[in-house]
Amino acid sequence: VNQLLVIKLAFLGESTVGKTSIVHKFVNYEFQENREQTINGAFLTQKCRLGDKIIRFEIWDIVDRKSYHTLIYRNAHVVVVVYDVTNVDSFDKAKSLIRELKSQVDPKVVIFLVGNKIDLSERQVPTEEVKDYALEFGLLFYETSAKTDDGIRTIFTKIAEKFVSD
Numbered sequence: 001v002n003q004l005l006v007i008k009l010a011f012l013g014e015s016t017v018g019k020t021s022i023v024h025k026f027v028n029y030e031f032q033e034n035r036e037q038t039i040n041g042a043f044l045t046q047k048c049r050l051g052d053k054i055i056r057f058e059i060w061d062i063v064d065r066k067s068y069h070t071l072i073y074r075n076a077h078v079v080v081v082v083y084d085v086t087n088v089d090s091f092d093k094a095k096s097l098i099r100e101l102k103s104q105v106d107p108k109v110v111i112f113l114v115g116n117k118i119d120l121s122e123r124q125v126p127t128e129e130v131k132d133y134a135l136e137f138g139l140l141f142y143e144t145s146a147k148t149d150d151g152i153r154t155i156f157t158k159i160a161e162k163f164v165s166d
């Protein structure tokens with residue numbers, strides 16, 4: 001019998017790092033070069049199969065406003081904090097969001113840290129530095145490009161595996 005597993009995800013991070021693009025690449029297999037800004041946050045779902053399990057991802061694409069944070073703190077199983085590898089300020093912002101999450105959410109909430117836009121050559125945030133940081137704070141770390149589709153399936157598969165193995 002196929003078991004249905006619902007995983008609630010929230011995407012957080014500075015504006016323009018690519019949160020909406022990552023989610024849309026995964027859900028709709030498409031990428032838009034000049035995406036209009038998501039104004040009020042969006043909700044999307046996607047079903048996947050992993051072994052004998054059917055996974056339904058319920059995804060919140062969160063706009064960077066405090067009122068939304070509280071909502072996801074209470075409801076998400078996984079928080080994906082995204083930064084842009086070509087923008088060091090967005091990594092600083094990611095670190096401050098992680099500090100906030102660590103102090104406010106249930107320790108059971110899984111935090112993924114995702115460096116996006118690896119297709120661009122103007123990198124400012126070295127992979128090794130983030131690896132060390134992620135290890136120190138017990139985060140799962142991946143790099144992606146919503147444009148080329150690099151690593152996008154991987155993050156959702158890793159999220160699913162995390163819950164299937166429990």
Ligand code: GDP
Nearest residue numbers: 016017018019020021032033035117145146147
């Ligand atoms: P959000 O505000 O974090 O949701 O960011 P968006 O998904 O709206 O993306 C902001 C801009 O970055 C858009 O113009 C996207 O086309 C672009 N973008 C998003 N992901 C990537 C990526 O992986 N590579 C490149 N080159 N551009 C990206």
